[in-house]
Amino acid sequence: MRALPLLLLTSFLLPGLPAAAEVYRWTDANGVVHYGDKAPDAKAKPAQLPQLQVIPGTPAAAAPGKPAGASDPTAEPAPAAEKKPRLSIAAPQPEQVIRDTSRQLSVRVDLQSPLPEGAGLIYYLDGVAQNAQPTQERGQIIGNVDRGSHLVDVGVVDRNGKLLVRTPPVIVHVMPPASINAPNKGK
Known part of the structure; x- marks a missing residue:
């Protein structure tokens, strides 16, 4: 049960690692599972992690030098939300x-x-x-x-x-x- 908070903490830290970095998994003498980018000893094995999920962010409010809300003339106009008749x-x-x-x-x-x-x-x-x-x-x-x-x-x-x-x-x-x-x- 103590490994769960550590696992959650490392899951937040893993996206900050370089894409090519290897992630290692090891268990200490107390039975606690650890993850890290450097193996502490030869017993640490490369971790089998699930495929990284990428969720696109929202576009920036405005490009530098443009006021917020300025439209991009090359962008397609967003279709007007078609209201359903009642x-x-x-x-x-x-x-x-x-x-x-x-x-x-x-x-x-x-x-x-x-x-x-x-x-x-x-x-x-x-x-x-x-x-x-x-x-x-x-x-x-x-x-x-x-x-x-x-x-x-x-x-x-x-x-x-x-x-x-x-x-x-x-x-x-x-x-x-x-x-x-x-x-x-x-x-």
Whole structure:
């Protein structure tokens, strides 16, 4: 256990050694393991150290003679951080029961931020895209919707078709219309 602090100390000192220097390992009479760049005796053996990990540092704030924050005209401009658009499904409401014989489902989107240039909306029913091409329309009628429970969500894709963001799915229940002439079982 006493060797652990010594090992940690030497691990901090090792990067300061020249790259070509040999590192030796030996154990003293008390059983303590030591590391060093000079072997104290013939019993010291070259240490088998793991591959050195190099982590690049941050670039200097400014070159000498340049004020801090001065830009390098030869450097590539950093791409602007592309903010993901924010949107939500305005209709249908979660767990909404839709009673309709038309088998159509109307979906509306509420955008809290503008769409990026060239981006469009894709409407999904049960995870399947319902429009082949992205659209700028904030509403979509989805046809041929069978009875039962369905998941509806909307995604934003960029001009290359890459999905940027997708709303959480909303579950809706499509049911047949309530019959007006249904028998009253209470009589």
